[in-house]
Amino acid sequence: MTAAGPILPGATLGVVGGGQLGRMFALDARRMGYRVVVLDPDPESPTGQVANDRIVAPYADAGAVRELVERCDVVTYEFENVNADAVATAEGAGHVRPGSGVLRIAQNRLLEKGALVENGFPVPEYVEVDTIADMVRGVEKIGTPAVLKTATSGYDGKGQVVLRSAVDLREAHASLRGQSEALILEAFVPFELEISVIAARGPDGDVACFPPSENQHVNGILDVSIVPARIPDEVRAAAVNMASEIADALDVIGLVAVEMFVTEDGELLVNEIAPRPHNSGHYTQDACATSQFEQLVRAICGLPLGSTSLLSPVVMVNLLGDVWSAAGGAPDWEAALGVRGAVLHLYGKSEARIGRKMAHINVTAPDVETALSRALEARERAAGRG
Template identity: 50%
Template structure:
């Protein structure tokens, strides 16, 4: 039997961005307090949490204080140092586990682990110098996407090769920072979808309906539900997400991104061990949002029903898109969520809105 964390307990959140902000809001609705650990003062999450510890993610004193004050700790993004999470877990419950973070932080480890679970990904190979890159370009027919193995997001840390030759590899490894890289083969896909799923401390798994995603400049633009795929494809997405959750002994919400092939089959693009941008629609179209689901999972509460009551489209407000808010607020059937960021910059997520469609 899992003993739920009683109301009034304190949840620690490492990371102070918009995901932490929305987790703190969900926690408050369920009667929990939250403390955010984030080096940037007055971060978006601090505006909704009860307290902020201003410290680096690997600061020993800050982490020790978080462990003393909290009954459970989670994180809102996957670039938190694994060593810090592993050390923290010796003093307080941490969900998702450090193993999930370790796998998700390295694209090579991620794809290797997913393949070991019997789930398909794009072909890939490690690249540690220009010679390995040249061989990879040749092996993949001159086409592929070169990525940093660690710390990349929203299209950053990537280079695309089209009809390239071995000679095009010269100097690339140094240009990309002499950091470990991975070359992924191109995938001929029809659309991109993502599955948001959760696993509780008791092992129960629930999954939301898959969203169909459109990206612009490497950043998520819209997520539409329902996705225009078959029921067999939806079932495959749910099953793959469940397999990954169980394989990682995961607790909490995970985002799994897929490419949909012409025959409806799926291959995994990447996983995110946290609540996910493509699941923001759940706060408007479901009784239990992905944020509440995550809080339920890490606190040992029963997982909620992931069913949606409406079709919808979620759209990110990027940079100056935030100027549209006045018009959006005048519409019926639109939920607007701003992140409390003072300055709009190109490529910066300022908020999102979800338009219900029935």
């Protein structure tokens, strides 16, 4: 791209990581007339199936990341655990957006909370933990219940244990030590509900936030997102404001998803951030003027950000591999799609394992309670239980 102008349709966009987020990014980018190249070790990855071209290599392969950057007008990534050093090196050869700065922060819960605190954003009380002695001191300071997490490479609730009492302390420490260089002990937040806001920010500093979604997790994995979130309007406004300020403070070019806890008295605490599209933003595909994936294309290309207005109440349900095993094979799509307003997004993964994200269904309806009951019904029908 020239220093001044946007990266226009016809240009080539790169994505590191070939999962469902990359796939949906690629589908929207191609709809808009871009070419897409994906870097993933699996040539038939969900993104590989829909991209124009593939670089088949491990994510950590610095040479491959550099090749991607050289071949593309701009490169993004669809998960945080790409090699930040490789990204930092490749940045010299072209555009990587969001940049390696925010990537490094998002990769490490200690750096992440440190950066948030430094910029004045509220987070749950936490301490860094290395030895068992740190753990004892940490529990004395924070109390129980508490959550012990690996500082790096946790996702979908993996790499964390809830400590109900000080008695579990040694066991918890032993179970996670070795999985990560550092551990973090956080106060367990007795939240009313969890929400997230996805902010988009362009190279000129323009920011647009999608409406907060209310997120319900099962076994640490997102299960359902409900929009509009059932929170007071002041809390909604505060959440959007906070996500927008975080995008600015961390100088994001692209998307940043901000997960937050809402406490009983309507206070917000930031749980974690992700500088990429987010599962809780899938509802935008069928209920917003612009999807989160198109917004990512616009943001990294320096195009005007799209409207984030919500066109309808909506509920997204995730379909894990569990639905396949309940159905005894392929889910009953015919039954699921018979539910009014249901839209299927299937990721093209060949193997359905328990706990693996395989698909999601968005259901729009005149009100959120109807959308919720229809979305749950669609999933039950898919599982052969409807």
